[in-house]
Amino acid sequence: MMVEEGVVDFNNLPEGCIANIVSLTTPRDASILSLVSSTFRSASDSDAVWDHFLPSDYHSILSQSPSSSSSSSFPSKKHLFLFLSQNPLLIDEGKMSFQLDKVNGKKCYMLSARMLFIVWGDTPRYWKWVSHPDSRFSEVAELVSVCWFEIRGWINTRLLSPNTLYAAYFVFKPNPVGAYGFEYQSVDVSIAIAGGETRERTVFLDAERGRRLRYQIVPRRAGIFNRTRFVPIVEENNNNVDDLQCPKEKGDGWLEIELGEFFNQGGEDKEVEMGVYEIKGGDWKGGLVVQGIEIRPKLNP
Template sequence: MAKDFNNLSEGCIAIILSFISPRDVCRLSLVSSTFRSAAESDAVWDRFLPSDLHTLLSQSSSSSFPSKKHLYLHLCHNPLLIDHGKMSFQLDKVYGKKCYMLSARTLFIVWGDTPRFWRWISHPDVRFSEVAELVSVCWLEIRGWINTGKLSPETLYGAYLVFKPNPAGIYGFDYQSVEVSIGIAGGEASKRTVFLDAERGRRLRYQIVPRQAGIFNHARFLGSVETLSAQHNNNNTTSIDLKYPKERGDGWLEVELGDFFNDGEDDKEVEMGVYEIKSGDWKGGLFLQGIEIRPKTVSH
């Protein structure tokens, strides 16, 4: 088999490589010098770039690149700011699927323009010019939308709230769960319960009650445990570890809001939401960067 491939021309090998994944192209480039040369071809990497890339590049201040492979790798590791810097675009490095992040500015945030509740500030180590700082609210409601026409077809996508605790401390979320949802706008949404306090969420996962909880918080804690246990039994699932924040490679935290399959047949508006509007308790102390939408079936 290897001998048969060695008899093929570089152009023919390049055509074959364009029908496999970027990851496999990089692996096959180690087979021989002919494969390595074919794997560098623009004809190969052009197949992995989205058809609307020219439109996306026109919305940013991107520079030129020596090859399509360089452009592909750049988009995998460097989010491209689009929509006047309010949204970012990048590619998944394994399969070249589209990934987006909606900045906090693109989201609907109740009381988002009221400084006593939310502030808009710059923040280091963030891709956007500003983030939303939650000062203090008793009604938390955040919603965002994305059209499936922007995304890769035949792909399972997940949506993730990206945030970070204020160094001064996060409060109001330690024993209070948050409801998140995702679904086609106007239709039935899939809902789940998550925790935004990572440390408390982990403790809740292992059902460890803090000694200094107090009567009120202790009761709320046990109620939350019972709620999660009921959900666990009803859904017959063990994915409790998906219900609290995880640290990202960029140092921020993320929590999954849910997932949806983009069949690519019709353009649909996907709505994502984060809500804590029932308890009436005041909460605050976190920075909101946005909501990221990325494929679930490939590496991130």
């Protein structure tokens, strides 16, 4: 193939040189570049590239999971990366999960409900601990009924990838009977790095709130627990519906709501505190199943 003077034919570069260039990109870019040619495929799939995408402490992380094989059991570093990006790895006695972001290789963690501080969490009258077929953890926390709803969690910044914008998400779903008390009651969420400013905002845990506001469904309360009944009004109302801070469904069927974001500069040893709470309204609430709080890189929309 003729190459114009002054134009570099990358296919003529040594494979090691191409691998060095590809390792400066992202896992997604490496996968795309592997389609360019057989030379690029060989370089892009090499251990030299994918070892760069793996966190430097991946050996230590793998050793924390009793169910995980050693890195030597994988045919290549790419296979290991794909495994860690597609399969949450249970660590810390099964109370936390670790995963790699498949796009950029950044670290992701989920704190199980057992790792969270839940007010009245050990009182069966208010909360119960059950197994759930859709949960990655052995047990989840199911809200029976409370008027003081407060959940908090913590993670150390040294566990996370440096120079990365992270967001924390409360992961939950209603039980089969359905949740109540959150339909028209907002909750507060917050996030703060030790020594820094606490960022708070108001959200809703009811995934159907947008639909109800769009059709102006009016609540009527009845019963000892102030459960809510609804009378729909046909007239449609689109004002500010798209601006609502409501839960979104994840790919695994759970719901999530963002608690806030923070930038992890790296090289520091600080605690990040995350919270979701409703302690002012006084109404009884129940029916939520809590899987945990997930901390993952926040991608640009």
